[in-house]
Amino acid sequence: MVVDHDLESGRQTTATLEGEGYIVRRAESGIAALKMMREEPVDLVLADMTMPGMDGMQFLANVKEMHPDTDVIVLTGYGTIEDAVEAMRRGAADFLPRPYRPRELTRLTASVLRARSASREEAFQAQSAALLELAYILARTADIHSLPAQAVELARESFDADSAIILTYEEALSRVTVLAHAGRMLASWGKSEDLSAQAMESIRQRRLLLSAEVGSSNCYAYVPLIVADRPRGALCLRRDGGPWFHEKTTELLEIFSSHLALSLETTHLYHQASQQVAEMEELITVSHELALDADSESICQQLLAGAGRITGAQTCAVVLWKDGHPIMRTSPELQPGSLVEQAIRDTMLSVSGQAAPSSRASVAMPHEARRMAQSFLSAPIQLTDHTYGLLAVFSDSPNAFGVDDTRRLTALASHAASGMANVSALERVSAMYFDTIESISTLVDATNEYTLGHSRQVRTYAGALARALGLPQDEICLIEDGALLHDIGKLCIPQSILSKPGPLTAEEFAIVASHPAHGANMFKDAPHMQEVLPILRHHHEFWDGSGYPDGIAGTAIPVGARIVALADMLDALVSNRIYRSALSFDQARGMIAERAGGQFDPEQAKVFLEIDLESLVEY
Numbered sequence: 083m084v085v086d087h088d089l090e091s092g093r094q095t096t097a098t099l100e101g102e103g104y105i106v107r108r109a110e111s112g113i114a115a116l117k118m119m120r121e122e123p124v125d126l127v128l129a130d131m132t133m134p135g136m137d138g139m140q141f142l143a144n145v146k147e148m149h150p151d152t153d154v155i156v157l158t159g160y161g162t163i164e165d166a167v168e169a170m171r172r173g174a175a176d177f178l179p180r181p182y183r184p185r186e187l188t189r190l191t192a193s194v195l196r197a198r199s200a201s202r203e204e205a206f207q208a209q210s211a212a213l214l215e216l217a218y219i220l221a222r223t224a225d226i227h228s229l230p231a232q233a234v235e236l237a238r239e240s241f242d243a244d245s246a247i248i249l250t251y252e253e254a255l256s257r258v259t260v261l262a263h264a265g266r267m268l269a270s271w272g273k274s275e276d277l278s279a280q281a282m283e284s285i286r287q288r289r290l291l292l293s294a295e296v297g298s299s300n301c302y303a304y305v306p307l308i309v310a311d312r313p314r315g316a317l318c319l320r321r322d323g324g325p326w327f328h329e330k331t332t333e334l335l336e337i338f339s340s341h342l343a344l345s346l347e348t349t350h351l352y353h354q355a356s357q358q359v360a361e362m363e364e365l366i367t368v369s370h371e372l373a374l375d376a377d378s379e380s381i382c383q384q385l386l387a388g389a390g391r392i393t394g395a396q397t398c399a400v401v402l403w404k405d406g407h408p409i410m411r412t413s414p415e416l417q418p419g420s421l422v423e424q425a426i427r428d429t430m431l432s433v434s435g436q437a438a439p440s441s442r443a444s445v446a447m448p449h450e451a452r453r454m455a456q457s458f459l460s461a462p463i464q465l466t467d468h469t470y471g472l473l474a475v476f477s478d479s480p481n482a483f484g485v486d487d488t489r490r491l492t493a494l495a496s497h498a499a500s501g502m503a504n505v506s507a508l509e510r511v512s513a514m515y516f517d518t519i520e521s522i523s524t525l526v527d528a529t530n531e532y533t534l535g536h537s538r539q540v541r542t543y544a545g546a547l548a549r550a551l552g553l554p555q556d557e558i559c560l561i562e563d564g565a566l567l568h569d570i571g572k573l574c575i576p577q578s579i580l581s582k583p584g585p586l587t588a589e590e591f592a593i594v595a596s597h598p599a600h601g602a603n604m605f606k607d608a609p610h611m612q613e614v615l616p617i618l619r620h621h622h623e624f625w626d627g628s629g630y631p632d633g634i635a636g637t638a639i640p641v642g643a644r645i646v647a648l649a650d651m652l653d654a655l656v657s658n659r660i661y662r663s664a665l666s667f668d669q670a671r672g673m674i675a676e677r678a679g680g681q682f683d684p685e686q687a688k689v690f691l692e693i694d695l696e697s698l699v700e701y
């Protein structure tokens with residue numbers, strides 16, 4: 083740019099420089115020159131020091147403010163050497179006294195431009211180093227959170243920008259959002275400069291775009307981040323008050339950006355893969371737990387916890403169909419009948435019949451519930467053709483669930499369906515076992531008209547005592563089964579002895595007394611009956627050791643056997659027998675109390691006698 087108010091001198095200077103192959107602009111005043119430079123920056127200005135209007139010194143100050151890296155050679159002549167020195171002090175690259183010969187002009191111009199390109203080379207090297215640094219950062223961190231922050235700061239420093247921003251491009255929504263920024267705050271990006279619009283434009287055109295802000299001379303660079311031909315975002319740089327992004331810088335910026343895009347993509351994939359591994363582990367853990375659960379309530383609770391963990395949903399709900407009725411459980415637990423609970427129930431039931439995963443609530447929800455259920459995703463709990471229920475998750479943010487969530491929720495629901503199938507198979511087997519031992523006990527009781535219903539009644543008394551003693555539920559069930567079968571060994575005793583009206587001979591008594599051992603023997607090879615065997619064998623042992631068949635005493639007699647002994651005795655006393663009539667409950671209590679510590683465990687007997695036994699009579 084040649085700025086000279088003397089037309090002839092300006093023309094000559096321009097012609098000389100054009101003769102050397104430079105592209106030259108010419109202005110006749112400082113104001114005109116600044117206007118032209120605002121539209122297009124230049125590398126070098128040759129400025130007359132004595133211009134009317136804006137003088138040379140003032141013009142120099144304006145140029146340096148607008149484009150600090152533009153070089154200025156001042157043309158002196160009418161002024162003094164002091165002016166030239168002052169101009170150099172204020173940032174001029176050199177001075178040329180008038181009148182000058184063409185050779186002096188071209189020599190000085192070439193020298194200033196050479197020095198300028200050397201300093202550019204330095205910047206180029208610094209920016210090349212940024213690429214290496216980026217590779218180093220990537221090698222060090224695969225952390226999706228720290229990489230963007232480190233990379234954006236590196237870009238800002240290396241490309242001498244005042245602000246830098248990395249935006250991510252969301253293809254589905256066709257918009258960009260800020261991933262990381264460095265330098266001045268976003269709000270100061272520019273009044274007339276629309277960050278998103280410019281970044282989107284660079285993504286659309288798939289090339290680096292440069293722009294300058296009118297009035298402030300701020301310069302901007304927008305570089306799309308592209309991986310495998312797919313735009314992933316943009317890197318945006320701003321230099322407050324310039325200088326312009328020169329060609330070599332933009333070349334490097336493009337290389338830097340392609341590395342950055344690849345780094346971000348790699349980190350993203352790594353993060354996604356680790357997350358998937360963690361989620362798969364979570365799914366496997368939940369599935370294992372589901373397989374271990376023995377009832378539908380535990381499956382519900384496992385499902386709610388698992389669905390929350392693998393999808394990050396705030397609210398989870400399960401509906402299970404039990405005998406044609408829906409049973410709903412939610413996490414967090416909701417007030418039954420509340421608006422939200424009702425809305426969730428309606429939503430769940432409306433999609434319950436659907437075989438495929440559903441992602442939209444199809445019923446009108448009250449305001450409160452709608453806010454909570456901006457996103458909805460459900461998966462049927464089904465195995466082959468049987469549907470056990472529905473699993474659903476809700477989130478208060480829109481589009482909260484993706485394809486991965488659908489896949490994971492479906493997998494979880496199908497594991498739950500297997501769990502449910504196990505539970506119902508277990509329930510069927512238990513029912514079968516229960517029916518079987520009940521039939522056997524009826525058979526035992528039927529050996530004698532006086533003992534009809536005896537086994538079931540003993541089970542009731544034994545169960546009540548076991549509960550009163552505070553035993554765990556598993557053990558109570560076991561004791562009840564043992565009580566039901568306690569006399570099964572009597573099937574091996576001749577009918578004639580069992581129904582003998584008079585007293586038994588010693589020989590006959592020995593035969594009857596063998597029934598506990600016979601009972602235990604009958605089931606000794608049945609793996610699932612092992613736990614009730616001690617009750618069958620020892621229900622005639624005495625606390626003081628004088629019972630049979632083994633004569634063991636005290637706590638050596640299994641707890642269940644001691645309980646069944648008490649229950650057995652009570653029912654025998656209050657029932658008619660072939661050799662005597664039934665006693666009253668009070669008489670029976672008296673006899674049991676007398677035998678506590680002798681025949682019976684004294685502590686158990688005490689607890690037993692406190693129970694309202696009359697209310698337990700079944701026949």
Ligand SMILES: [Fe+2]
Pocket residue numbers: 568569597621622
């Ligand atoms: Fe017995």
